[in-house]
Amino acid sequence: MLGSSNGKSLVKYVKDYVVFDLETTGIYTNSDEVIEISGVKVQNGKVTEEFTSLVNPGRHIPKGASAVNGITDHMVKSAPEFSIVLKEFLDFAGNMVLVGHNIHTFDMKFIYRDALKFYGKIPDNDYVDTLKFAKTVLPGLSHYKLVDLAEHYRICAEGAHRALNDCRMNQQVFEYLAKEIPPGKEESGHRICPRCGSFLTKRNGRFGEFWGCTSYPGCRYTEN
Numbered sequence: 001m002l003g004s005s006n007g008k009s010l011v012k013y014v015k016d017y018v019v020f021d022l023e024t025t026g027i028y029t030n031s032d033e034v035i036e037i038s039g040v041k042v043q044n045g046k047v048t049e050e051f052t053s054l055v056n057p058g059r060h061i062p063k064g065a066s067a068v069n070g071i072t073d074h075m076v077k078s079a080p081e082f083s084i085v086l087k088e089f090l091d092f093a094g095n096m097v098l099v100g101h102n103i104h105t106f107d108m109k110f111i112y113r114d115a116l117k118f119y120g121k122i123p124d125n126d127y128v129d130t131l132k133f134a135k136t137v138l139p140g141l142s143h144y145k146l147v148d149l150a151e152h153y154r155i156c157a158e159g160a161h162r163a164l165n166d167c168r169m170n171q172q173v174f175e176y177l178a179k180e181i182p183p184g185k186e187e188s189g190h191r192i193c194p195r196c197g198s199f200l201t202k203r204n205g206r207f208g209e210f211w212g213c214t215s216y217p218g219c220r221y222t223e224n
Contacts, residue, residue: 001095003124006112008218009104010097010128011136011198013178016043017128018092019099021166023069024056025061029109031058034082036070036090038163039150047171050064051092052164054079059203069161082176083118090115098127101146101170130174136199136214137180195221 020039026032038052039220054080065071079085100107103125112122134144141152148159150169153176159165181199191200191211198215200223213219 001124002090002115002119002121004121005124006122006146007098007124007126008196009132010126010132010218011214012128012196013054013060013133013174013181014097014099014128015045017097017099017166017174018042019171019174020089020093020103020107021100021163021170022110023065023066023071023161024110025057025059027106030112033059033060034086034110034114035065035076036069036163037082038167039092040164040167041092042171045175048119049092050164050167051089053085053088055085056080061095064200069192082114085092086111086114093123093125095125098123098125099130099170099174100127100129101128101166101173102129102159104129104132130177131168133177134175137177146170146173149177166215187189192217192220194223195219213220 011138017213018039018041022034023036034055035056035057039048040047054076056076061071061073088206097113108127115122131144146169147157147160150173153173155169155172157169157189171224193200193213196213196215196219198213198219200211203212211223213221
């Protein structure tokens with residue numbers, strides 16, 4: 001939902017969520033535009049609905065971007081503008097937790113930027129970045145790209161880098177990641193934040209080691 005402040009970054013599993021993904025003309029929020037957005041709605045751990053739309057960015061799509069995602073100027077020529085599509089996606093997501101891979105440093109920045117530009121407010125949905133989540137529950141992997149995680153769990157990665165295919169892949173990855181940690185069980189080697197339910201991680205401070213919440217700065221819980 002739209003509000004005056006963004007939601008919290010969570011590092012935990014939730015049963016009800018919308019996993020989403022963007023394709024863009026490039027990686028820079030100060031100059032690039034969204035050309036596709038997709039979402040997969042999950043309730044009680046089961047997929048219930050999907051959303052997808054190409055977007056006319058009002059500018060040329062560079063060859064480098066098309067080489068990655070396969071989306072061309074011709075494909076988006078008759079597509080709606082993002083001011084329309086973003087509203088439809090936000091209505092689709094409602095107040096559910098958003099989930100995506102590397103969304104903390106990429107997708108959410110585009111969403112916040114354009115929602116503020118179009119509507120004067122930003123989504124206040126909490127969100128889970130599966131890149132951060134995977135690094136927490138699978139610390140031994142050498143690579144954490146979405147396709148690497150899909151390979152780790154033997155999930156088909158065909159059609160990667162199109163938004164809806166990435167959503168479907170990431171939804172399965174998120175469910176597998178959730179099985180790595182039995183919620184609330186410290187015997188698994190992971191401590192749980194009593195304030196927000198995210199994982200605690202060991203950190204070094206001025207006075208030595210302490211446990212800090214992985215949702216920092218959204219949650220500032222610590223313990224000795």
